[in-house]
Amino acid sequence: MSYVSEQPLHDAVNKATTDLFTFGYKHIVKPFFVFSHTPDVAHDQMIEFCRVTRNIPPLMWLLREMLDYTDPVLETDVMGVHFDNPFGLSAGLDKNCDMPVLLDNAGFGFETVGSTTERPCAGNPKPWFHRLPEYDSMIVHVGLANDGSEQVIARAERAWDKAKSMQVSVSIARTNDELCGDIDEGIEDYCTSMRRAAGRSAMIEVNISCPNTHVGEPFGEPDNLDRLFTALDAIEHPQPVLVKMPLNKTWPQFRELLDVLAEHNVQGVSIANLQKDRSGMEIPAAWEGGLSGGPTYRASNAMIRQAYREYGDRFAIAGIGGVFTPKQAYEKIRAGSSLVMFISSLMYRGPQQITVLKRGLAQLLREDGFEHVSDAVGIDA
Numbered sequence: 242m243s244y245v246s247e248q249p250l251h252d253a254v255n256k257a258t259t260d261l262f263t264f265g266y267k268h269i270v271k272p273f274f275v276f277s278h279t280p281d282v283a284h285d286q287m288i289e290f291c292r293v294t295r296n297i298p299p300l301m302w303l304l305r306e307m308l309d310y311t312d313p314v315l316e317t318d319v320m321g322v323h324f325d326n327p328f329g330l331s332a333g334l335d336k337n338c339d340m341p342v343l344l345d346n347a348g349f350g351f352e353t354v355g356s357t358t359e360r361p362c363a364g365n366p367k368p369w370f371h372r373l374p375e376y377d378s379m380i381v382h383v384g385l386a387n388d389g390s391e392q393v394i395a396r397a398e399r400a401w402d403k404a405k406s407m408q409v410s411v412s413i414a415r416t417n418d419e420l421c422g423d424i425d426e427g428i429e430d431y432c433t434s435m436r437r438a439a440g441r442s443a444m445i446e447v448n449i450s451c452p453n454t455h456v457g458e459p460f461g462e463p464d465n466l467d468r469l470f471t472a473l474d475a476i477e478h479p480q481p482v483l484v485k486m487p488l489n490k491t492w493p494q495f496r497e498l499l500d501v502l503a504e505h506n507v508q509g510v511s512i513a514n515l516q517k518d519r520s521g522m523e524i525p526a527a528w529e530g531g532l533s534g535g536p537t538y539r540a541s542n543a544m545i546r547q548a549y550r551e552y553g554d555r556f557a558i559a560g561i562g563g564v565f566t567p568k569q570a571y572e573k574i575r576a577g578s579s580l581v582m583f584i585s586s587l588m589y590r591g592p593q594q595i596t597v598l599k600r601g602l603a604q605l606l607r608e609d610g611f612e613h614v615s616d617a618v619g620i621d622a
């Protein structure tokens with residue numbers, strides 16, 4: 242007998258409340274409170290909403306009662322960390338660590354706070370976002386705005402400590418401001434954040450692939466990457482390290498980076514960051530930034546599959562990009578992802594997405610005879 246059918250009443254209630262959220266988000270919240278504002282304003286309001294509601298325990302209790310869905314088939318251990326489920330919030334939506342209480346109660350397996358940088362950073366001039374609903378995508382041009390890793394990591398540590406079931410990861414990046422200097426300065430910037438993060442989160446993600454900085458992506462070059470990780474290796478940290486990979490590389494270029502990382506104290510790779518290729522899409526040239534969501538899906542799957550094929554268990558893969566349905570999450574897992582992260586699907590579909598994805602994935606795994614999500618990892622690679 243399946244886990245779901247052992248608890249039919251609880252399951253039926255959870256399904257009904259999730260459907261209610263789906264309806265409410267689509268027909269009320271999205272048209273009247275999100276899409277009626279510019280995406281920059283809607284983003285600020287969403288963060289403010291999280292800041293206010295996290296301090297209202299009955300509301301958080303209700304959120305958990307209505308949305309949380311647990312299922313042993315989804316539990317997994319990756320890089321020595323236990324996850325109630327493989328789904329996480331990808332880096333970038335919760336730059337300053339305002340969302341953990343909500344995400345924990347909504348039932349996320351983990352979240353990635355940041356990216357955060359050595360110095361507080363104002364980011365690029367606004368607008369930071371443009372919506373592309375026809376592609377299920379956002380153009381993102383934030384440029385790593387955040388309160389700085391000293392504050393953000395302290396908040397993440399507290400959130401991790403208080404979380405009921407969610408793991409908290411911290412994404413660190415190089416400060417994007419006018420004080421940026423040469424490669425050595427960039428390495429020291431990452432090292433400061435790495436020292437601050439050591440032992441204070443479940444994982445550390447090193448973002449080498451932000452497409453929106455004024456110094457570009459120098460650590461997407463193998464020699465610079467090697468120098469960066471030689472320095473980071475020297476900093477003691479108990480938690481596993483993932484590297485946030487760029488999407489727009491050829492496979493040989495991507496492999497060169499993985500070859501470098503394989504020689505260092507790196508346990509995982511997050512594949513991948515925003516899409517820079519706009520070919521075939523009608524997008525105003527004046528809208529600067531990288532694309533999230535739909536346009537990342539295929540390219541990230543291809544990189545995940547190839548990375549899993551060639552590197553097997555050397556790296557745990559966190560698959561990211563364009564996951565809107567349980568089937569798409571399952572495809573990322575079958576291609577080689579042990580964890581799956583998303584942002585766009587939360588913004589376009591609503592907070593119940595986490596439950597929709599968990600429930601649907603559990604069903605797909607059972608239909609194919611898998612007892613644990615980890616058994617399906619890489620099956621198609």
Ligand SMILES: Cc1cc2nc3c(=O)[nH]c(=O)nc-3n(C[C@H](O)[C@H](O)[C@H](O)COP(=O)(O)O)c2cc1C
Nearest residue numbers: 331332333356448513514533534562563583584585
């Ligand atoms: C609003 C927004 C901000 C982002 N900021 C970051 C960031 O600070 N660091 C990072 O590594 N990736 C950042 N990303 C990229 C996402 O983590 C993710 O790789 C990408 O959006 C693809 O996932 P999705 O299709 O589920 O949105 C950002 C994406 C969005 C939509």
